[in-house]
Amino acid sequence: MADKRMTLDDIVDQLEDGMTIGLGGWATRRKPMALARAIARSKLKDLTLMTYGGPDIGILAATGKIKKLIFSFVSMDQIPLDPHFRAARQAGGFDILELDEGHYQMALMAAAMQVPFMATRIGLGTDLIKQPELSKTVTSPFEDAETLVAVPAIPLDAALIHVHRSDERGNVLTLSPDPLFDEILARAAKRTFVTTEKLVTTAELDMRANSRFNIIDRALVAGVAEVPFGAHPTSAEPDYHIDMEHLKTYCDAATSPELLSEYRQRFVDVPHETYVAAVGGVDAIRALRKPAY
Amino acid sequence: MSYSLAELMIAAAAQCWADDGEIMGTGIGPLPRIAAGVAKSLYNPDLMTTDGECFYTTEPLGPGLSSVDFEIEGWVPYQRVFTTLWSGKRHAMVAPVQMDRFGQTNISVIGDHKKPKSAMLGARGFPGNTTCHLNSFIFTNHTKRAFVAGEVDYVCSPGFNPSRYPDGKVPNWLDLGRIITNLCVMDFGGPDRAMRVISLHPGVTFEEVQDNTGFELARLENLPVTPAPTEAELAAMAKIDPKNIRAKMIKDNPSGIRG
Numbered sequence: 349m350a351d352k353r354m355t356l357d358d359i360v361d362q363l364e365d366g367m368t369i370g371l372g373g374w375a376t377r378r379k380p381m382a383l384a385r386a387i388a389r390s391k392l393k394d395l396t397l398m399t400y401g402g403p404d405i406g407i408l409a410a411t412g413k414i415k416k417l418i419f420s421f422v423s424m425d426q427i428p429l430d431p432h433f434r435a436a437r438q439a440g441g442f443d444i445l446e447l448d449e450g451h452y453q454m455a456l457m458a459a460a461m462q463v464p465f466m467a468t469r470i471g472l473g474t475d476l477i478k479q480p481e482l483s484k485t486v487t488s489p490f491e492d493a494e495t496l497v498a499v500p501a502i503p504l505d506a507a508l509i510h511v512h513r514s515d516e517r518g519n520v521l522t523l524s525p526d527p528l529f530d531e532i533l534a535r536a537a538k539r540t541f542v543t544t545e546k547l548v549t550t551a552e553l554d555m556r557a558n559s560r561f562n563i564i565d566r567a568l569v570a571g572v573a574e575v576p577f578g579a580h581p582t583s584a585e586p587d588y589h590i591d592m593e594h595l596k597t598y599c600d601a602a603t604s605p606e607l608l609s610e611y612r613q614r615f616v617d618v619p620h621e622t623y624v625a626a627v628g629g630v631d632a633i634r635a636l637r638k639p640a641y
Numbered sequence: 642m643s644y645s646l647a648e649l650m651i652a653a654a655a656q657c658w659a660d661d662g663e664i665m666g667t668g669i670g671p672l673p674r675i676a677a678g679v680a681k682s683l684y685n686p687d688l689m690t691t692d693g694e695c696f697y698t699t700e701p702l703g704p705g706l707s708s709v710d711f712e713i714e715g716w717v718p719y720q721r722v723f724t725t726l727w728s729g730k731r732h733a734m735v736a737p738v739q740m741d742r743f744g745q746t747n748i749s750v751i752g753d754h755k756k757p758k759s760a761m762l763g764a765r766g767f768p769g770n771t772t773c774h775l776n777s778f779i780f781t782n783h784t785k786r787a788f789v790a791g792e793v794d795y796v797c798s799p800g801f802n803p804s805r806y807p808d809g810k811v812p813n814w815l816d817l818g819r820i821i822t823n824l825c826v827m828d829f830g831g832p833d834r835a836m837r838v839i840s841l842h843p844g845v846t847f848e849e850v851q852d853n854t855g856f857e858l859a860r861l862e863n864l865p866v867t868p869a870p871t872e873a874e875l876a877a878m879a880k881i882d883p884k885n886i887r888a889k890m891i892k893d894n895p896s897g898i899r900g
Contacts, residue, residue, distance in 0.1 A: 374719065401763075419763055420763050420764060420765055420766070421762045421763035421764070421765045422762070422763060423762055423763075428762065429760075429761065429762065433760065434759075434760045437757060437760035438756065438757055438758070438759065438760050439756070440755060440756035444754070444755070446749065446754075446763055446764055447764070448764060448765075448766060448767070448768035448769045449723070449765055449766040449769060450723055450726075450727065450766065450768075450769040451768075451769075453723065469772050469773075469812075469814065470768050470769040470772045470773070471768055471772075472772065472799060472805075472806060472807070472812065473745075473772075473796070473799025473800065473802065473805045473806055473812075473815070474745075474764075474768045474796045474797060474798065474799055474805075475754070475795050475796040475797070476764060476768055476797075485807060495807040495808065525694070525695050525696070525716075525718070526694070526695040526718040526719055527718060527720070528718070528719060529719070529720070638707060638709070640693075640704070640705045640706055640707050641692060641693030641694045641708075
């Protein structure tokens with residue numbers, strides 16, 4: 349029986365320059381942040397990243413890892429604009445494919461279903477369909493003969509997601525109240541790598557009671573690393589909430605090259621355990637209070 | 642009775658959901674969120690409103706409040722938000738950065754899309770929302786920078802601009818709701834769906850609205866004054882927004898009655 353346990357660095361070693369990689373979560377929820385930081389301190393380059401963006405994109409933009417970003421937004425909810433993303437975007441630092449939030453799902457779904465595109469009205473009348481990737485239309489073969497936008501399949505080389513529990517075979521649980529879109533991300537990807545708050549036995553997953561939290565089947569999971577607080581400073585509710593204080597420190601780091609360099613030294617270019625200590629330690633993270641949405 | 646400009650705008654905004662029936666009402670940002678709550682409290686008790694995360698709450702939940710203290714009546718993870726919005730059973734109120742005479746809006750970039758002068762959020766769900774269901778709009782600063790001449794810098798949501806559609810016609814699925822600003826209330830009821838002023842806030846003239854708009858506006862011939870919030874509406878706002886976040890949404894929290 350396959351033992352898929354890996355370390356963070358093992359996962360990064362599976363990735364290659366130029367790959368198209370999907371990042372799970374949404375804005376400030378269950379982002380694979382430890383993986384984003386591990387990529388930031390690796391030699392990887394020229395990545396095409398696809399995600400509902402949060403500080404994962406800010407970190408990877410600030411560290412020059414992005415060749416192309418496929419996105420609908422980069423935001424931290426309570427802090428609407430990410431200054432690292434803005435700075436890189438305004439400098440023309442990477443190529444862009446800007447999608448409607450629904451297009452994003454359709455592109456992954458088409459890849460997952462092994463069809464070339466999905467058809468939709470969404471995009472008609474907007475500037476989004478002036479982008480070459482979204483510029484193709486298709487005519488309905490039925491009586492309506494309606495002209496629709498063809499959203500191309502976007503297959504991923506790898507998907508990176510953060511979960512709450514996993515066994516060593518990659519049977520996972522995401523316990524947060526919203527499963528988000530990690531499932532279609534994994535289904536659109538050749539291989540999915542998972543970080544988990546806790547690695548447990550299959551029995552401890554209590555799958556009979558928790559099956560609704562089992563968002564993907566283990567056949568999709570190529571590797572799993574136990575990384576407690578691997579979503580920090582985003583939330584992995586119910587285990588911990590967003591760290592607004594740290595997100596402010598993160599934003600402040602965009603105000604000068606010196607502060608960015610200091611931020612990288614303290615929080616990015618360090619092993620994950622050192623990061624957890626640097627942001628206040630295990631007890632401080634567990635004590636974070638849920639902010640209002 | 643005294644009331645603030647923000648409260649006047651909330652009362653006007655609440656009317657947008659009054660006749661919607663049992664659909665999802667989403668007010669994005671504090672003023673629209675309070676307005677959806679007022680609509681649910683007073684005019685459309687069947688409206689479904691969320692905690693901004695992934696639950697429907699029985700009572701409307703105002704900005705800055707934790708859903709922990711509220712009864713949850715349903716689950717609405719993002720996937721369900723999308724399936725709901727695609728079906729059309731939702732009415733959102735949003736606050737774009739720019740809008741043009743066609744009702745096209747922008748929240749993505751100012752300047753060139755490849756190398757913008759200002760990168761903002763990204764198009765988010767604006768294209769799909771406007772394609773699939775009714776949207777109303779709120780602007781707390783009615784200026785020519787918000788209501789721009791020509792077209793918005795990056796068209797995120799479709800509008801009544803025939804030249805942008807494959808067959809040169811505005812599709813019949815498109816509809817746009819009202820626009821609530823700090824000066825007036827507008828809709829798209831003018832000739833060829835032109836933007837039209839339908840009421841002026843107390844003390845505001847049509848000329849002032851026109852002077853602060855980058856394109857020509859249509860108008861009702863006899864323009865009424867936007868109705869003052871009722872006692873019941875003010876009481877609902879106080880209940881939904883006990884932290885008085887509405888007082889912080891417009892600079893210096895001006896009175897709703899100029900003078």
